[in-house]
Amino acid sequence: MLYETPRLEPVDRRVLDQVDVMRDQLRYAVQQAPMKWTLDLRKALTASAIAASNTIEGYRVDARDVADLMDGEREVEASDENKAETLAYQQAMTYIQSLHDVTDFRYNKELLNSLHWMLQGHHHPLRAAGRWRRTAIRITAPGDEFATDYEGPDQELVPGLMGELVEWLNEGDLDAHFLIRAAMAHLNLVKIHPWSDGNGRMSRSLQTLLIARGGVLAPEFSSIEEWLGMPGNTWEYYKVLREVGGPVYSPERDTLPWARFNLLAYHQQAQRVRRRVDRSNECWTRLTEAAGALGVSERQVTALHEVAMVGRVRRSRYEKAEALNTQQATRDLQALTKAEVLTAVGQTKARHYVAGPRYPQDVLEAARRRHVIVDPYSDVP
Template identity: 85%
Template structure:
């Protein structure tokens, strides 16, 4: 028996309708935007999701450093351990993104164990990866290793529970909204806790996979990990898992609070992404409109756009974004530096470029424009 999908209350249905409307608007906005910056934005969102997942698990790498690691840059401010965790999660996320439109797709134990290996294989055999745990599992309370928050089901029950979960993933509650099913998949996997380590990441990854398979938005726009990684939200995430899941495997418990929490996450993350899309689009248009005045080519606009939205650009990222060779990318960035649009920081290894004294100030102001995120349950 798994934790069951609850019946939504009227306000939950209203919030879900709002999420659907925002996601439709976001899909339209992305389709209307220039493909070049949309690709950059998708990379940035993936980097933010990975950085947030790192944070939840105690690994700290800034989103822009994650983006650089994703592009093959290794001279970033992160420990070898944090780099390894980041690259492992990128590998799994890239595979998940590629599955969004895979034909003849089915969930299976092999798929889940393979994803787990991508995430945790670099810890094997010290922490077994890609295989169900063979021991009992105890989850400690945040900040207190002696306090037990949750004890997972006996290891002998794990294979059967995972078979039940796979069957449900393929055919259970198919009339429920994809976002609800994705949240329930997350809850059941994290409570079964089938592996010796990496269960939280796998559960969040599975949630992203279900949303991506829903097909409303590109997978990069689907994850709520960035939202979950915010300090206050991370605390609430653990709190609701504790309250809904119970101290031991208790699938008879009421799961509606977990669904409400996820609906809030979906709603607020969609708001954040939409604001980011709007700012990014406006920055791109402003840069194009001022390109002639500053003597900037269209491809150089990509570098300036990266600086506006992320705060810096590296040669390696610009080179890949515009399919240039090393010499072309270097010349472009040197020209932008000479024009005062960029300022170089650091030596050859690890060098990056930030806004220079002549960088269009209205573009920076647009990129940093504040926004308000509303709580759809605030009036409850």
């Protein structure tokens, strides 16, 4: 038996309708935007999702360093362990993103175990990967290793429960909104806890896959992992999982609070992404308009846009973004540095570039413009 999809109340349907509207608007905005900065934004969103999901599990790598790792840069400020976790998650996320438009797609146990191997295979055989756990599972309470927060179902029950979950993923509650189905897939997988490790990231990855399969937006715009990784939200995430899931596997419990928590996440993450799209678009337009006066080429605008949006650019990132060779990318960045549009920071391998004295201040102001994220449930009586 699985945790059941709840019946939404009118207020939840109102929030869900608002999310649908924002996602449609976001899709239109992205389709109308310049391809170059759209690709940059998609990479940045993926990096943020990876960084946030790993942070939830205690692996901390700055989103900018995650983006550099994704582009093959290895001289970043992160331990070897954190780099390994980041690259593993990138591999799984890249595969998930590639599945969004597969026409004959089906969920199965092999897919889930393969995704788990991508995430955890570098720990095998010390921590078994790509196969169901063969022991009991106990989750400790935060801050107290002797207190049990949750006990998963007995290991003998895992194959049957996972078979039930796979069947539901393919055929269950197909009349429900795909965002709600994605949330329920997350809840059921994390509560079955079928692997010895990596269950949280796998559950969040599965949710992202279902959202991506919804087909409204490119997968990079679909994840709520960045939102979940924010400190206050992470605490609430664990809290609602405890309240809804129970201390042991309890599929008879009310799951509406979990659906409502996810609707809040969808809504607020959509707000955040839309603000980022607006800022990116404005920065790109302003940089393009200023290019002539600055003596900046069309391709160099890509480097300046990266600085506006994430605060820095590396040669390797710029090189890949513009399909240049190393010499071309180096010359371009050196020219921007000589013109004082950029300033070089650090030595050879770890060098990156930030805004220089002649970098357009109006672009930086647009990139840093404050915004307010609203709670769609705040006006509920």
